[in-house]
Amino acid sequence: MIQDLNQEGKITLPVLITKADVGRTAKNAPYLSLTLEDQSGVLDAKYWNLTEDQVKEWKAGMIVEATGDLMRYRNAWQLRIRSLKAIEGSPADYVRSAPESMDKIRAEINGLVENIKNPTIQNVTKEVIEMKKDDYFLYPAAVRNHHNYPGGLAWHSLSMARLAQVIARQYDFLDEDLLIAGILLHDVAKTEEYSAPVLPEYTPKGNLIGHITMGANLIDRVAVALDVEDSEEVMLLKHMVLSHHGKKEFGSPVLPMIPEAEVLTLLDNLDSRLFMIHESLESVEPGTFGPKNFALDGRMFYRKSWEK
Numbered sequence: 001m002i003q004d005l006n007q008e009g010k011i012t013l014p015v016l017i018t019k020a021d022v023g024r025t026a027k028n029a030p031y032l033s034l035t036l037e038d039q040s041g042v043l044d045a046k047y048w049n050l051t052e053d054q055v056k057e058w059k060a061g062m063i064v065e066a067t068g069d070l071m072r073y074r075n076a077w078q079l080r081i082r083s084l085k086a087i088e089g090s091p092a093d094y095v096r097s098a099p100e101s102m103d104k105i106r107a108e109i110n111g112l113v114e115n116i117k118n119p120t121i122q123n124v125t126k127e128v129i130e131m132k133k134d135d136y137f138l139y140p141a142a143v144r145n146h147h148n149y150p151g152g153l154a155w156h157s158l159s160m161a162r163l164a165q166v167i168a169r170q171y172d173f174l175d176e177d178l179l180i181a182g183i184l185l186h187d188v189a190k191t192e193e194y195s196a197p198v199l200p201e202y203t204p205k206g207n208l209i210g211h212i213t214m215g216a217n218l219i220d221r222v223a224v225a226l227d228v229e230d231s232e233e234v235m236l237l238k239h240m241v242l243s244h245h246g247k248k249e250f251g252s253p254v255l256p257m258i259p260e261a262e263v264l265t266l267l268d269n270l271d272s273r274l275f276m277i278h279e280s281l282e283s284v285e286p287g288t289f290g291p292k293n294f295a296l297d298g299r300m301f302y303r304k305s306w307e308k
Contacts, residue, residue, distance in 0.1 A: 003040035003282075005070060005077055012067040014087060015043070016094035018199065022055050030055045036066060036079065038094050041282060045079040061199050063089040075288040091198045098155035105154050106137050109184065112161055118177040120226075120233040125181040127222040128188060135191040142190075143200055145295045146272035150197040156275075157184050160267040167263055178233070179260040182240030186264060189214035212251055215241040240264055277301050 005011070019035035025048075032047040032055055045066065047058070058064070068081040098105060113129065116122035129136055141147035141156040160183045168176040192214050193206030205214065216238045223229040239261055245252035246265040256262040273296060280290040280301055287305035292298050 001040040002038050002043045008071050011070050012065060014065050016091050017060050017062045017064060020058050020060050032058060039096055043077060043079055045081055047081040058084055061091060063087050063094060074291055075284050076291055077283045095198055096149040098151040102137055102151050105158055109158055112180055116177045116181060120228050120231050121177045121181045123226055124219060124222050125184060128185055128218050132188055132191050138197040139191045139194055140200060141187060146275040153187055153190055156271055159271050163267050174259055178236055179263055181237060182260060182264050186241055186244045189218055212242060244268055
């Protein structure tokens, strides 16, 4: 598996192609820049010396047996592919999953909802999650960059909620009910924004409306059904969802204007960034820098020399 790669040389391994971009050499010859994945990790790969027809054969979503030369490139592993062979299998068997079981994640999230004391906030949160049912625990949190695997949405939300509980104990002026509910609902409409749990693309609704607006609309629909649409709790829950990207240029129609919304924005940013930083360092040798990450301001991160 990808996580077991530890020395340069010729290898063969079954993987899922999750990205396949056609590039051009200085002589205008086509090549493929690939991202390969299995349940243990992600591997960058290049496939050189291809014809125009050959680059069209390999696409994201294909399961292949990849043979090539593994080498260090900019302190990370890269596979220089010699050959690819399509093999049978399910893409779901070649993608990563949350670090804890989905049964445990589901039980903990349901427990968080049950512990919400404000009845309006509790009932709305419970009904919105119930509307999405299994999708809430199946979908990723993003198409790329962070928690982009089946179950990533629920794991990302739970990770934020665990941090929020600690913060709420330190800052007792925060309303923990509102904070936890806003966190659990902030990305709920990604189940409509994305096309599938595995190898998702943006749906027409996702592109035209987006998960922030759709999430607020879900809260509205449930609030009307529960006859609490004019309550302050519902207004503030919607504000939490609408403001959670923190800035208008990042897609939020309003800025955070209650302390709980500010905490949600900071925790969303923290959890997603730490995921990306950790992922960028997983295949890097201790004592070296990882690749530049354009989602993190083009920065390189250093892996401490004493890490194994």
